[in-house]
Amino acid sequence: MDRAVHLTASVLLSYPDERLAEALPLLTETVGTLPAGEPARRLRAFLDHAAATPQQDLAEHYVATFDLKRRCCPYLTYYTYGDTRKRGMALLRFKHAFREAGFEPAEGELPDHLAVVCELSARGGTAQASRLLREHRPGLDLLLRALESERSPYAHVVAAVLATLPPATARERAAAAKLAAEGPPAEEVGLPPYPVNGSGPEAGPTPSFPTDGGSR
Numbered sequence: 001m002d003r004a005v006h007l008t009a010s011v012l013l014s015y016p017d018e019r020l021a022e023a024l025p026l027l028t029e030t031v032g033t034l035p036a037g038e039p040a041r042r043l044r045a046f047l048d049h050a051a052a053t054p055q056q057d058l059a060e061h062y063v064a065t066f067d068l069k070r071r072c073c074p075y076l077t078y079y080t081y082g083d084t085r086k087r088g089m090a091l092l093r094f095k096h097a098f099r100e101a102g103f104e105p106a107e108g109e110l111p112d113h114l115a116v117v118c119e120l121s122a123r124g125g126t127a128q129a130s131r132l133l134r135e136h137r138p139g140l141d142l143l144l145r146a147l148e149s150e151r152s153p154y155a156h157v158v159a160a161v162l163a164t165l166p167p168a169t170a171r172e173r174a175a176a177a178k179l180a181a182e183g184p185p186a187e188e189v190g191l192p193p194y195p196v197n198g199s200g201p202e203a204g205p206t207p208s209f210p211t212d213g214g215s216r
Contacts (some may be wrong), residue, residue: 002164004030005039006129007122012046012157013074013115016058024051042160049153065154071146072154076112076132079139082184097132101125112136114143118161134165138175141168145180 008027011020028047034040050058065072073079077094081087094111098104098120105111106119112132121129133140140162147155168176 001034001039002130003121003124003126004034005043005160005164006118006126008043009157009161010115010118010122012043012050013113013118013154016050016055016062018055020050020058021055038163039160042156042163046153046156046160049156061152062154065147065150065152069146069150072143072150072152074114074143075110076114076117076136076139078112079142079179079184080136082186084185094132097128098125101128114140114158114161130165133161137162137165137168137172138179141172141176142179 008030011023011027014020024047028044028051031040031043031047034043066074077087077090081090091110091112094117095105098111101120101124103120103123103125106116109116111117117129117132120132140158144155144158144162147158
């Protein structure tokens, strides 16, 4: 089941161009085979929204949410390491996980993008992808909270992915609460920040994450 959920999420969390409209019937069929539960319910809710929304509106919402709101960042290492040099080493762990599963990260996108990690699972690296998702659970929890506060339908997709993981531990809940209060770490004095290159804009200085539901 996890692989089917991640396959669907990998498509839905990618930029919604005309290929999404072409894939909707197959994705709907795939979700229809899932057992009743949180992942199926959440994915079905997003698919219903996507089917009823013009592609241009979906694309504009995607950009406004994931590219223009830092608190909705889809890059998992950002939550743990911010724009610091340590993030570069964390990205290497993602690349190693891809290679361990027998794949190379896709060109043009950082390997810690949530859609890319879900794609790794869909292509057969479910164990490696699930490990990465568990390691970055506090960031995923914070992303879900941000999307819910924005009333974004993408919250359904992230919630479906989270539902494939074991319940959060007390330590993970504490880490998510700390991250929500303080935001990702800033770079140490004297060291340039790690540049972020991907589909979204280059990240600048890291602000604290708002906790009142506001957005940037």
